[in-house]
Amino acid sequence: MGRLFGTDGVRGVANADLTAELALGLSVAAAHVLAEAGTFEGHRPTAVVGRDPRASGEFLEAAVVAGLASAGVDVLRVGVLPTPAVAHLTGVLGADLGVMLSASHNAMPDNGIKFFARGGHKLADDLEDKIESVYEEHRTGAPWERPTGSGVGRVRDYDEGFETYVAHLMAVLPNRLDGLKVVLDEAHGAAAHVSPEAFTRAGAQVVTIGAEPDGLNINDGCGSTHLGLLKAAVVEHxxxxxxxxxxxxxxxxAVDAAGNEVDGDQILAVLALAMRESGALRGDTVVATVMSNLGFKLAMEREGLNLVQTAVGDRYVLESMKEHDFALGGEQSGHVIVLDHATTGDGTLTGLMLAARVAATGKSLADLAGVMERLPQILINVPDVDKSRVKTSGDLAAAVTAAEQELGSTGRVLLRSSGTEPLVRVMVEAADIEQARAVAQRLADVVKSALG
Known part of the structure; x- marks a missing residue:
């Protein structure tokens, strides 16, 4: 059996790859593994369970809740809330486990399960491996030990989650947003109500798009993976x-006033300078991944800040931050972690802090983001290949070596298997965009022929 857990939980097509049976079984396995690890020692365990608005989240939530309660875990069901809200509530409510049902930026047919440990942090790889192993052991025949009578878990709705989370965002915001006009694209997703409420309370004039989830339209032509509507709306309003x-x-x-994209690297750069100014950037260090634009690295060097780079995945960014007590990290894709205020990437918090910097300085977002110059970067996703062979293919290794020699010191090449989708990502940076595009396409062709 291939590993169920990717870089961000278990993910797949709902009711095909990710079934109710799998969701229930993994939840029971998680409860047993955490119990064996001593997480529940001396008290009755509690879990926080939330989801995004996908239609499939309704039956998957029911399966997860049933699995946990059948294993003797009390469940607080918080309903539709962002992933960082579920993580935050897991921490502040003193829960032993958090579960979020979401496939993040993936299309509607997909869904996923993310587990959080006590405190609201993602589970370590070894715990995920143990959960998967225990699930498989019992799936093939070994019976579960099941409580009966008063030992079964109790389930109740926790309606206070929305207000608790929004109040937290307001408490950590460095300054108000009065005088700013902000367009919010909620991707018809989990923040459709939370984010507009938070920005409005902070004093911004808010225009919303993509804020009418119906269970089927999540990420459909909108949100962080489709910025066209947001760019047009910002200019229009x-x-x-x-x-x-x-x-x-x-x-x-983010998008600046002229409709230009501001990516995760630029957001990190803006927040890094703001946090250094306030004394919150411990060690004058930012943590990012190897996918960060070379321009980001050059900007940090120019500003006298240190950059630590990790493997791709916000979990690895977070691990480095926790190990070395760094305060800020993130990914080019927009996962930004402000560790003093969140245990995972928090898009609403990030947006609020970015807007707060605009309000505090009186500068435009374009001016602030201009601290770094993005070098041309081409990313090609190659689907329908054996991504497990990326590091072992001799043909691919030779093609990468040739590309690196051609680019020299003015560019770089990065190939990686997606942790959440069945594809290989080819990334090429170069001072000249046409060269980057040509090299990336050649490598993508080799990936397809060598790994197809």
């Missing part, structure tokens, strides 16, 4: 900036 989330709102990308 004469807004100071636009903020785009993905389906579970752990990401944030």
């Amino acid at each position: 004469g807004a100071d900036l636009g903020i785009a989330h993905d389906g579970d709102a752990d990401r944030c990308l």
Whole structure:
């Protein structure tokens, strides 16, 4: 059996790859593994369970809740809330486990399960491996130990989650947003109500798009993976900036007043300078992944800030931040972690802090983002290939070596298997965009022929 857990939980087509039976079984396995690890020792365990608005989340939520309760875990069902809200509530409510049902930026037919440990942090790889192993062991015949009578878990709705989370966002915002006009694209996702409420309370004049989820339209031509609507809306409404989330709102990308994209690298650069100014950037260090634009690295060097780079995935960024007590990290895709205020990427918090910097400085977002110059970067996703062979193919290794020699010191090449989708990502940076495009296409062709 291939590993169920990717870089961001278990994900697949709902009711095909990710079934109710799998969701229930993994939830029971998680409860047993955490119990064996001593997480529940001395008390009755509690879990927080939330979801995004996908139609499939309704039956998957029921399966997860049933699995946890059958294993003796009390469940607080918080309903439709962003992933970072579920993580936050897991921490502040002292829960032993958090579960979020979402496929993040993926299309509606997909869904996923993310587990959070006590405190609201993502589970470590070894715990995920153990959950998967225990699930498989019992799936093939070994019976579960099941409580009966008063030992079964109790389930109740926790309606206070929305207000608790919004109040937290307001408490950590460095300054108000009075005078700013902001367009919010909620991707018809989990933040459709939370994010507009938070920006409005903070004093911004808010225009919303993509804020009418119906269970079927999540990420459909909108949100952080489709910025066209947001760019047009910002210009149409004469807004100071636009903020785009993905389906579970752990990401944030932005648009300046002229309709130009401001990506995760630029957002990190803006927040890094703001946090250094306030004394919150511990070690004058930012954590990012190897996918960050070379221009980001050059900007940090120019500003006298340190950059630590990790493997792709916000979980690896977070691991580095926790290990070395760094305060800020993130990904080019818009996962930004402000560790003093969140245990995972939080798109609403990121958007609020970015807007707060605009309000505090009186500068435009374009001016602030100009601290770094993005070098041309071409990313090609190659589907329908054996992504497990990326590091072992001799033909591919030779093609990469040739590309690196051609680019020299003015560019770089990065190939990686997607942790959430069945494809290989080819990324090429170069001073000249046409060269980057040509090299990337050649490598993509080799990936397809060598790994197809």
